[in-house]
Amino acid sequence: MTITEPAAGPLAEEPPGRAPTLAQVARLAGVSPATASRALTGSAHVSRAALDRVEEAAQHLGYVPRRPSPPDRRSPGAVAVVVCDEGARIFADPFHAGLLWGVRRELGGRRPLVVLMAGTPGEWEAAADYLRGGRVEGVLLVGAHPDRRACVLRAAAGAPVVLAGRPLDDVALPYVDADNRGGAHAAVRHLLASGRRRIATIAGPADMAAGVDRLAGYRMAAQEAGMDVAGLVGHGDFGRLSGEHAMGRLLERRPGIDAVLAASDLMAVGALRALRRAGLRVPGDVAVVGFDDAPVARQVRPRLTTVRRPAEDLGARLARELRACAGGRPSGDRGVVLRTRLIIRESA
Structure with a gap:
C-alpha cells in the first residue's frame, strides 16, 4: 500500500537557526514527520509525490539524516525487544510477559533491556528513531510482518536481529520458535x-x-x-x-x-x-x-x-542466539525450534 499525502503548497522559507530537524523538513514538505522519515530511509510505503517533496525540502534546508553514534563503551549497549502488536493485545497475552521474563533472565543484568511496543504508526516511528540512535547492540523482533521487519532492519543499522517465531518467507535471519x-x-x-x-x-x-x-x-x-x-x-x-x-x-x-x-x-x-x-x-x-x-x-x-x-525458554534462547550472532556464529544454524508439551486436563 502506498501512503498518499494531501497536496502541499509551494515550499516556504524556514527561519535561520540551528541545524535543521526532521520536523522542519516534514513541515516544509507538507507531510507528517513519520512520512518524512520513511522517505529519507528509503521505505517503499511513500508516494512518489511525497518522496520528491521531502527530498526537495531536505536539500533546501541542508538537512542531513542523523547517523547512529557509536555506543559508549564504558557501559554495555542495550538489547531491544520490538513487539509488533497493539498495546491492548500485548498486555492481555501472558505469552509476551513470559518471553520477556526469559530474555531478562538470560541477560542477567549484563545488558540493559529495552522493550519497544510498535503497534501504531506513531509507535513505529518512535521505535525506529530509538534504534537509529546507535546504542542498541541487538534486536529481538516479535511478530513483525515482512514490511515492518524491513523497517526494523534499516533502523538497526547493522546490529544483529533475531526473530521470535519462524518467518513465513525465506528471509536469511536467525529465529527461535516453538514446535x-x-x-x-x-x-x-x-x-x-x-x-x-x-x-x-x-x-x-x-x-x-x-x-x-x-x-x-x-x-x-x-x-x-x-x-x-x-x-x-x-x-x-x-x-x-x-x-x-x-x-x-x-x-x-x-x-x-x-x-x-x-x-x-x-x-x-x-x-x-x-x-x-x-x-x-x-x-x-x-x-x-x-x-x-x-x-x-x-x-x-x-x-x-x-x-x-x-515462553520463558523461548525468551532465554532468543537472548542466547542474539549473543551468538553478535559473536559471529555461522549463518547455517539459523533456525532453533523448541519442543512443545501436551498438558492433559479435564476438557479432553
Whole structure:
C-alpha cells in the first residue's frame, strides 16, 4: 500500500537557526514527520509525490539524516525487544510477559533491556528513531510482518536481529520458535486415542507462522488417521470472540463434531462458550484442546487440555542466539525450534 499525502503548497522559507530537524523538513514538505522519515530511509510505503517533496525540502534546508553514534563503551549497549502488536493485545497475552521474563533472565543484568511496543504508526516511528540512535547492540523482533521487519532492519543499522517465531518467507535471519506443528499433531493424536473421530480445528491467522504450522500439524494427524476434514476447519485471529464465532459456524456445518483443537487458549475459551450455548457438554459431547497453556487454561471450567509453548525458554534462547550472532556464529544454524508439551486436563 502506498501512503498518499494531501497536496502541499509551494515550499516556504524556514527561519535561520540551528541545524535543521526532521520536523522542519516534514513541515516544509507538507507531510507528517513519520512520512518524512520513511522517505529519507528509503521505505517503499511513500508516494512518489511525497518522496520528491521531502527530498526537495531536505536539500533546501541542508538537512542531513542523523547517523547512529557509536555506543559508549564504558557501559554495555542495550538489547531491544520490538513487539509488533497493539498495546491492548500485548498486555492481555501472558505469552509476551513470559518471553520477556526469559530474555531478562538470560541477560542477567549484563545488558540493559529495552522493550519497544510498535503497534501504531506513531509507535513505529518512535521505535525506529530509538534504534537509529546507535546504542542498541541487538534486536529481538516479535511478530513483525515482512514490511515492518524491513523497517526494523534499516533502523538497526547493522546490529544483529533475531526473530521470535519462524518467518513465513525465506528471509536469511536467525529465529527461535516453538514446535507448533508437532504440538498440534500431538493434540490430534491424543483426541484420536480417546475415541474422537470428527475432530475440528479453529486455525489461527494464515499470515502468521504459528497459525500456519498449527493447522499443518492438525492436517498431518488427520491425514494419518484417514479422517475427512471437509467442513471441519474454521479460522480465527487467536482472540476469544473469534473462537466463539468460529465454533458456532463449525457446528452449523458439521453438527456431529465430537472434538475441536483451537490454535490458542483464548479461542478455546470462546469455543467453550459457543458449545455451552448449543447445549453441548465438554468433554462429554465435544472435547476441547487449546494451545499455549496460558493462565486462562487453568481458570476456566472444565480446565483446558492444551499444548504448552515454553515462553520463558523461548525468551532465554532468543537472548542466547542474539549473543551468538553478535559473536559471529555461522549463518547455517539459523533456525532453533523448541519442543512443545501436551498438558492433559479435564476438557479432553
